[in-house]
Amino acid sequence: MTQTLAEDSVENAIRSLDLTAKVRLLSGARMFSLHAEASIGLEEIVMSDGPTGVRGEAVVGGRESCLLPSASLLAQTWDRQVLEEVGGILAEEAMDQRTHIVLGPTINLHRTPLGGRLFECFSEDPYLTGALAAAYVRSLQRHGIGASPKHFLANESETQRTTVDCVADERALRELYLLPFEIVEQDARPWTVMASYNSVNGTTATEHGELIDRILKGEWGFDGLVMSDWFATKRAAESANAGLDLVMPGPETVWSTGLEKAVRSGTVKEETVDEHVRRLLRLAARLGAFAGTRTWPTAVPRPDGELRRGQLRRIAAEGMAVLKNDRGVLPLAGAGPVAVIGRHATDTVAQGGGSARVRPPHVVSIADGLASALGRENVTVVDGVETRTRLLAAPASLLRDPETGTPGIRVRALDGHDGLIESRHLDVAELEVAEDGWLATAATIELSADVALPGPARMRVGVIGPGDWTVTAPGHCESFTVTPHKGPGGGLHRPKSHAAVVALEPGARITATTGPHFEMRIIGLVLTAAPRPAAAAIREATDAAARAETAIVVVGNTQEQETEGEDKKTLALPGDQDALVAAVAAVAPRTVVVVNAATPVLMPWIDDVDAVLFAGLPGQEAGAAVAAALTGDIEPAGRLVTTFPARDGEGPAWSTEPVDGRLVYAEGTRVGYRGWHGSGTEPLFWFGHGLGYTTWDYTGAAITGTDGPTVTGVSVTLSNTGERRGKETVQVYRIPDNGETPRLIGWAQVSLGPGESGTVRVECDARTQRIWDAAGHRWLPLTGGTLAVARGLGDIRTTVPLDAAQEA
Template sequence: MAGSQPTPADTAREAVVEAALGTLDLDAKARLLAGQDMWTLPALPEIGLKSLVMSDGPIGVRGVRWTADDPSVALPSPTALAATWDPELARRAGVLLAQEARRKGVHVLLAPTVNLHRSPLGGRHFECYSEDPYLTGAIGSGYVTGVQSGGVGTTVKHFVANDAETDRFTVNNLVSERALRELYLAPFEAIVENARPWGVMTAYNRVNGTTMTEHHHLVNEVLRGEWGFDGFNVSDWMAARDTVGAINGGLDVTMPGPRTVYGAALAQAVRDGEVAEATVDAAVRRVLRLAARAGILDGAEPVVAEPPAPVDGEALAREIARRSFVLVRNENAALPLKPNGTVALIGAAARDARVLGGGSATVFPARIVSPLDGLTAALPEGTLTYAVGADPATELAVADRGFTLKAVCRNADGTVIGTRSAPGGLIQWMGSDLPDGVTYDVLHTVELTGTFTPRESGPHTFGIKGMGAFTLTVDGTTYYDDVQRPDKDDPFEAFFGAPVPRAQVELTAGEPVDVSLTYVVRLPDDIPMKVITFALAHSAPQRDPDELIAEAVEAARNADTAVVMVATTDRVESEGFDRTDLRLPGRQDDLVRAVAAANRNTVVVVNSGSPVELPWREDVAAVLLGWFPGQEGGAALADVLTGAHEPGGRLPTTWGSLADAPVTQVTPTDGELPYTEGVFIGYRAWEKAGRTPAYPFGHGLGYTDWTYESLETDGSTARIRLRNTGARPGREVVQVYVSPAEPDPERPARLLAGFASAEAAPGESVEVTVALPRRAFEIWDEKAKAWAFVKGSYEIAAGRSIEDRRLSAPINV
């Protein structure tokens, strides 16, 4: 594959880039390739280059400040976006994110994440799209196209095989070349071909012995050479380890700064003859090209001079959420809810919604519509009741509801040198993001101080998240004054580690008390970036679980329908660690069983970013998978439950029990993690193992019925005619699978070749055409080191999931 032909505008930008590059000396070039702080590259005024700003995604644009004081639109999780099976909707999401990036002065979004769901235990899977490389590439292409249509760059990540979190900084993933090509590289290849991303982020891990920030073969020979990628390559944060290895391996930018393996170290490596200056020039050229495209290099016309028309973020977030919900069970038409029926809404997650996953994907929306909010607004007054039932949170959470806090900064003699509001109990100041008037050289302590007004009486637990010296005081009493140390060697432990309980205080509902958490700032000289991160944590009194479940059962018994919200927590699904099981936390399974026994019309809504086990699924009337639905999730849920809109989602990954899952190994042995399953992950592995999951890849129900009437194929396209045989309008995702007529143990029994959406009114017939890519008939030949087209007989099947194939036709290719 080669890159597309340059346009006249591309040629003009390249001329400006070359002229700018020619005026820079070695030190300036080396400096440009190193982050100057957490999120930016240095400006070079001598060539008219402004500072390039990067920011985390993928569901929103946080900007350079990690605080609720600077809110962002929060879209549904990437698994939710993939569940829409709609690249055009992903494109629209990207346009909105470009709008958000421009609003926050961001030039490059650190997204999308297109690693695969190799094992259901992957802790960060909510941030990835799917187990299938084709679906991942299609959704990712739409996303990248949308963001870049707004004049904002993307960095497709994490290149490559960053498919789990355990020992992610050091693990050596042993992956066959065939598995790399057919699975893990495939989404990146598709996005490079279809969307021309401006950037790629290389991962922490090693692949077959070489760390990805130094992987000459995969970066220079495959990504740039074979695929024609012309964008910049940035390291994952703190991933770059060696100056010479990184620059010769194709890494352009090391982040964050100011201490990196580039800058002065890179200039010296050139002077010492270890690195050719032409290699540095190539990296600088790519960074300047990015700047030119984004419009921050004088004399270069940006790719997008006029941004797209404004997008309503709240409306789009709501649309994506309802289109992503996957109805996997609906016995006796339990959904949509019957008009004017009574509803018992049950579950802590219905009141305190979890709308996004933990880690660097976190943003802070200006508002969150919980399921309780959404259903209260949508249902007639007096028809909705609420009970907690069971709380999935078994650990402390960052202080939020009921807290009014501010951050007070002091120098060594206790003088206040600056203050900043703190909407929640989390402080994360990175680089220059300090309160006005505060500098690192004089900052000695940061105190989170204010009041807490409890909404329940009883023993409240307070704790601390972070590493270092802390003093915790509640209602005038000091409960902790000591040093909190990490329990594992992880540079991000302060970000992703669990809060530690340090005080239990008896409080009365409605009566405010003073709270204070003081952190003594200690920033070693050798750290690559200056970061202050800690949090005040809290949990409300824990009532007897059996008592809570009994209350929920009583509420369910007195309602026409019981809607139970079950959820994971940020201690189950987050960046920084993998899962050890697929169970719902706390007593939630017990809650569902008890409610289902009391009300046969029980609907369960699952609030998780990736698969969990649902051992009661055959005992309830309906199961709706709601993912992490973004800030408008509660309103979207009300749309779907009431029938104002049908659930539009289809599973982007297989759901089943951990005992049956074919691929479960995510923990390295002696630093190595062999991908022994080869090309068999996800539905490919389930079929090979002959195991039946709870819900197969592609599965999802709507509120109408469809009949597949005909399938015609010529080997390059498949044309499917289908009819809406239900009583209301609907949307169907038509999936096309290719399988060799003769079973081959070295090849998947079938794989997704394409898909299309069909919309029709009741009784209406519609036809869709799905292209069959050549790659669906190819395998990677490891001996020839090339793609091999496998001639022979195949079955082309169309249907509603990998298991529910309605029509098929043979072809010879």
């Protein structure tokens, strides 16, 4: 269908619909779908959460999907081609699930390292974020799958996220928080954008006409659809007049109940409603869901197939960053005795918590990945200290359905007289209870399973999810209440848990019952080993480390720290992990620390260990990717996307706690490395840091192009002075001499063998070399200063004075 024909069809459709029909289309039909309208040839449109995996409509227990590395780890590749590859994987996953729109990427910034949802965002730098996101969006939409960059705007933290007023000056909004959206709009033309929960300078984001109507749609020319975040829309007329096009989810929303009344009362013009419908139908046409039938592929690569596993292993490993590597400990050489230590080695965290969570076909633990790569006979695995306080649902491998004996649990819906309404087997230990689901009419929900233990054991037995519960096991009966978190999705995201230690025999039956609870929620059974004292765990770890040639200590965060809906209070590793690392480093001949976390952590032991690999949240192939990185099978060529403080409280922005409902971005444009530079405080690791496995020499840096005071190109000669092939990320920063903050203006990558040299040409972006003049409401070019050609601002290799730009 040509564009003209499509637009004609859209206009004809709008004329054929009455006001009631038009308003109906502008709210979701269900949680993740939009209304069909047969009279105009509009088909149902299906959406899915999934910046790093297409989850589908089920929050838990749905179909298995590829679990990619988290967005922050993807960004550590600094590689647009990798992000294009990721977009292609997600598009194929979406097509296989008959899903039209993937709700991502998340392009808010890493303003403060305490942000709980940073794992889902790319970086602290707006240019890096925007450029990588544009590659992701282009690739998705090239395959006919819509992207939805989010959350528009200033949603950099989770505390009070549905009510907080984020207060930022106009310059900071333009130069930092709007810039990634501007880059994506100009370079990738996304088909949708998602408005956030929070307010910006006193106006809720879904009603922010300055941001949506004037800047996004007017100034930038965005011709797509603006949807609300789920349950974010507060008022009908105000949001409709501000430029919001679609309210999610549905079917009952403030628009379905109030928008038609607002039109009939004259508060909203019908032409405004027509424009929203126009954008909806334009989106549907792009998705193949309007005036035509979408065709879907009959086969795509399986999430657990060799093609996908190889892709995800490589992508994750390439994004991992070597932060320290004394004495060339890495890559691991030989196959001497290795002690793999830490709870994260066996309970590897592959993804963050919240709406982005997917059900992968498997997660390769770091312990299994290393044992496979190094030989099981060479690897001793030691559990380590506790890391979780909020427990997860039990793995299905530990449970058996009492009726069928197959892995999983039995779920029964009972009426008020204990009569059976329905009984189902689940192959996972958790499920979603929804208002319109099969459990909606149950007076009692019963979860039961027989434990599949190899022998008697002391285990924590309990449940996740809000409700009034009774849990029974042999010799144990306990009743208690689990409360939901406050705010939208409080029963779905970060479900709380409760468990007690029980002595169990193999085959013992666990039963948990709960009554009605008038909110969507996730519930499930908990079964995990009883905790043991940290001192005993550390003693076992040091014994193993002393006998090994290399101790690999795996530490990290869990979904308690890295999650939607909740921010961190500290960057310290949870539990006694720091004490574990220090104790192992005191006795091991060589100590390598693998950090299984998406965002900065404190490292009080950094001077005592030989090497640190920052592994991120690596997705389903986690352990295989870590093993490939540690052995050098794949070079971990990643560069950090967030500056790491050495201590809590350091850095230009820290607290995420609003005061009287307002979170003031007092640091202005001095976010991340921009604020660290010249502050007098040295971070633990700079944005852009990463050692790789070889060394580099930089010579002959020169400016190759200018447009007035704006630099358009830089070249530099690189030589690989090490003994291994490596990939280098050449970063160019512009450092003004007038008190302005430094900013990344371009980067390029090159792969060279040992002894090889090559010229690297870096294209520099004019959008990073301008200053917003708030008084004149205009952009002014950045003038003066110095160009730094660097491996991060902590490792500047050469500089070029900007007066050279005038001579180029």
